[in-house]
Amino acid sequence: MPSSLQPLGPGVFFLPGAVNSVAIAGPGGNALLVDTGLDESHARRLLRALAGAGLTPSAILNTHSHADHHGGNAFLLSRFPELPVYAPPLEAAVIRHPLLEPLSLWGAAPPAELRTKFLLAPPSPAQGVGPGKQTLGGTEVELLPVPGHAAEMYALRVGEVLYAADALFGPEALEKHPLTFCADSAQQKASAGALGELKGVRVVLPGHGDPTPDLAGLVAANLAAYARTTDAVAAALAQGPAAIDELLVRVGEALGAVATTPSGWALNRAVLSAHLTELLERGEAALEVGREGLRGRQA
Missing domain, CATH: 3.60.15.10 (Ribonuclease Z/Hydroxyacylglutathione hydrolase-like)
Structure with missing residues (x-):
């Protein structure tokens, strides 16, 4: 350097x-x-x-x-x-x-x-x-x-x-x-x-x-x-409703970005949340509460 x-x-x-x-x-x-x-x-x-x-x-x-x-x-x-x-x-x-x-x-x-x-x-x-x-x-x-x-x-x-x-x-x-x-x-x-x-x-x-x-x-x-990230979040939602952390697993596996530390998980979860919010504001996703907690789904 x-x-x-x-x-x-x-x-x-x-x-x-x-x-x-x-x-x-x-x-x-x-x-x-x-x-x-x-x-x-x-x-x-x-x-x-x-x-x-x-x-x-x-x-x-x-x-x-x-x-x-x-x-x-x-x-x-x-x-x-x-x-x-x-x-x-x-x-x-x-x-x-x-x-x-x-x-x-x-x-x-x-x-x-x-x-x-x-x-x-x-x-x-x-x-x-x-x-x-x-x-x-x-x-x-x-x-x-x-x-x-x-x-x-x-x-x-x-x-x-x-x-x-x-x-x-x-x-x-x-x-x-x-x-x-x-x-x-x-x-x-x-x-x-x-x-x-x-x-x-x-x-x-x-x-x-x-x-x-x-x-x-x-x-x-x-x-x-x-x-690509927004598309990966949309594709994860298309697999069916899931808790936020399950969506993060789906997106991480799709993009080759699976967190291995608590800080990495927190950062990746924030990214997922940002792109999920974008899809919510576009009317392409929705939130609901189920037994697993807060879940995302296709609108």
Whole structure:
């Protein structure tokens, strides 16, 4: 894994990793950092890469509140305590109170298995920032609303460079995670489609994956993956009414995405629920309560 910043465009760089971090150079050698990775290890790499490029962090922008995108905040703030932290307003609340992430997945006080660093990052004092053109830490950026993967999320555009965050995934990530996480699958599809309508994008970087000049191809691959999941949920319903967890088993087997850990189960169940909600809103599914509990069925 490269340990130095890689160029995306004039004054725009990224540090490859399990989650990509972006650095946008501003006046006086300052840099806006976008997404700080999962933990201290990634944040240390990021600081070393910045120093190697002669840049000093002036602000942090977290595109959304999933732990792998803001887990590095705590270490960066330990070195630069005055760094302002920005995020979409709802996501900022979760970053300030990260227990909300596993709490929302579990529906109650989460067990230890859902309190790992992958679902529970250290808190940091994020403040909400609106969409559109903003100046953060002295650096001008354009924040594009792309909800769906998270309740709120921003993609980031600087000139001809687009950082899509988790509105788009690289092909390897889509293959590795066929149940691509989302809070709202209909919004997820709409956001990916909206990014595909952008003009003048020379290079796009997904939150997970390599940069590519082929925005249209990346959008098409993501939309196809999201549609496969919806179709798999519809096919599971077509097999007959079933409890939500049985539907998850059917969908997981169909897509080759059977969870083997409590956290994996909770994440996959959330994805199933999002696509089931989409089918409910389209009038193609219905909910009922039976002896097995809450069940889904074809409408």
